[in-house]
Amino acid sequence: MSDNVTSVYGGAASAEAPADIPKRKTRVHHLQAMKAEGRRWAELTAYDYSSARVFEEAGIPVLLVGDSAANVVYGYDTTVPVTVDELLPLVRGVVRGAPHALVVADLPFGSYEASPEQALATAVRFMKEGGAHAVKLEGGERMAPQIAAITAAGIPVQAHIGFTPQSVNTLGGFRVQGRGDGAEQLVADAIAVQEAGAFSVVMEMVPADLAGQVTRKLSIPTVGIGAGNECDAQVLVWQDMAGYTSGKTAKFVKKFGQVGDELRRAATQYAAEVGQGTFPGPEHSF
Ligand SMILES: Nc1nc(=O)c2c([nH]1)NC[C@@H]1CN(c3ccc(C(=O)N[C@@H](CCC(=O)O)C(=O)O)cc3)CN21
Ligand SMILES: CC(C)C(=O)C(=O)O
C-alpha cells in the first residue's frame, strides 16, 4: 500500500472497502450530514497502529482511542486508573495507522472533571502530542462547562452519557441507566451536551426506546453502545467486536469474529513447530 492518503481505497483494497465509504478524510460535518440523510455509521475503538490500519481498510470512519485501554491494553479491572501518559502513545499509533479516520481520544478519569481549564489543557495535549482530531469525555449536564471550553478552543467533543464507566462507583455498578425517573435526567444530559457544543454523543446502556427518543430530539448524531437500534451510529470495543476479549462480555456485544481463537491456534502451532524443529524451514533461512 502506498503512503499516499488518497490511494488507501485504491488498487486491490478497493474491492474490500464498502462502496459508500468516501475516499476522503472523515470530518465532523460528514457525520452531521449522514444523520440528515439517515445513513448509519460505525465507530470502533483502536489502540495501536496495526489494528488501526485494518479498520482504515474496512472503512470505519471514526476510531476511538478509548480509556477502555485500561482493560484491554493494560489489564486493569476498571477504567479508573489509566492515565493521560498511558493513553497518549496509543493515540499516536492509531493516527499514523488510519489516515482517513476521525480519531477521537477519550479523556481519562481525573484529567478533566476539576474545571473547564483542566479539561481544555488535557484536550490540547491529546491534539498536540497525540495528533487526535477530537476528544471524548464522560458526563452530561455537569460536564457542559468542560465541553463548552474545549469546543470554544476549536476542538470537537464527543460526549458520553447514560452508563459512564469512570463513575462506576457512584452509579452502583455496571447497569442500565435512564430507567424510570432516570429518563428525565438522561434527556436533560443529552440536550445539555448538544447545547454546550458536542458534535456527537455516546449513549451507553440506555433502554432502546429512550435512546430512540433522544436520537430524534437531538440534531447531533447519537452513538449507541447497548442503546438499541435507533441511534444514528454504533460503537464497540474492537476486541469485543472481533471475539478477542477474555471472559464474559456485556449483553450489548456481538462477536463478529473469533480472533482470539485464531491467534491462540497460530501461537500454539508456532510453538509446536519450533519444538519439533520444522520451523524455520529452508525457505525462511539464509
Ligand atoms: N472490553 C470492554 N468492552 C466495553 O464495552 C467496555 C470496556 N471494556 N471497558 C470500559 C467500559 C466498561 N463497560 C462495561 C463493562 C461491563 C458491563 C457489564 O458487565 N454489563 C452487564 C450488566 C448489565 C446490567 O446488569 O444491567 C451486561 O450483562 O451487559 C457493561 C459495560 C463498557 N466498556
Ligand atoms: C466503549 C466506548 C464508548 C468507550 O468509552 C471506551 O472504549 O472507552
Ligand SMILES: [Mg+2]
Ligand atoms: Mg471510555
